[in-house]
Amino acid sequence: MEVGFLGLGIMGKAMSMNLLKNGFKVTVWNRTLSKCNELVAHGASIGKTPAEVINKCTITIAMLSDPAAALSVVLDKDGVLEQICGGKGYIDMSTVDPETSCKINEAITSKGGRFFEAPVSGSKQPAETGQLVILAAGDKALYEAAIPAFDILGKKSFFLGQVGNGAKMKLVVNMIMGSMMNAFSEGLTLADRSGLNPHDLLDVLDLGAIANPMFKGKGPAMLQNNYSPAFPLKHQQKDKRLALALGDENSVPMPVAAASNEGLEESYLYTPYLKYASTRLLRRLEAWDWETWIFQQCLRP
């Protein structure tokens, strides 16, 4: 099977590499084209623009940062819309709001193309090992055609009905996850500052009813000051913001999510100042998920 892949960030690179390693022919494009080189070294072809990838492939997957990026890759010059037509399918796996997904659906289908959204639950490591949970919604026939690729990318895919439902499910999941990360960071800091051994806290949590893979994975890394990014804070804050908007639309009060969003925004606000503080510091921080680190520092009195 031949697929196109647009967006080679943390997730897109791992996912497209997985497809390549499992015998798919893949044509890749990334805004920063040099990021295609590693994939090309593993056998991928390169498209110079999104339109070129669509022209070459029957099915194209996108994995882009946010709603603005997802819309730009479809609608702008040399974008998806220039070449999409009957017989071609477009699958957007980025995390966006339902309105963005619906706009993309309308644009693609108005040119005779097929579309579904398929955001994923799972981070860098599940993307590398094909263990994502795929939340698909939209054109069912295209979804069925894409199942061989999804069998490589994920451990389970859900088909959730009409376009927008995948985006909503993803935002609800990440709204819960982001608040859990806030509570976890506060808990680790509180344990440390009140004289407890935070390693003991991790052991206690792991044996109780709130044990989960995220605490188990992130906890030891945080205690070793290892903040290498898997899910950048800017994306976590974007998801929280989009989830709060969904809450607004549906008149659902979400005080916990709102407070968590404030914490994420505050830490994101401070990152540019730290970033420019000194180039030596910057070099050290470049290798980190420093935004999450700052978030933790902000919690310290």
Ligand SMILES: NC(=O)c1ccc[n+]([C@@H]2O[C@H](COP(=O)([O-])OP(=O)(O)OC[C@H]3O[C@@H](n4cnc5c(N)ncnc54)[C@H](OP(=O)(O)O)[C@@H]3O)[C@@H](O)[C@H]2O)c1
């Ligand atoms: N990382 C995770 O754990 C995780 C888990 C589940 C879902 N997600 C979602 O998956 C998506 C991708 O996440 P990621 O972690 O892979 O992000 P990332 O590493 O920041 O990569 C973002 C990608 O989007 C591209 N991009 C950004 N703005 C663009 C624009 N205006 N036009 C064209 N391309 C643009 C970037 O291109 P450049 O290389 O040129 O910057 C890059 O390829 C996001 O929606 C995120 O919320 C992430």
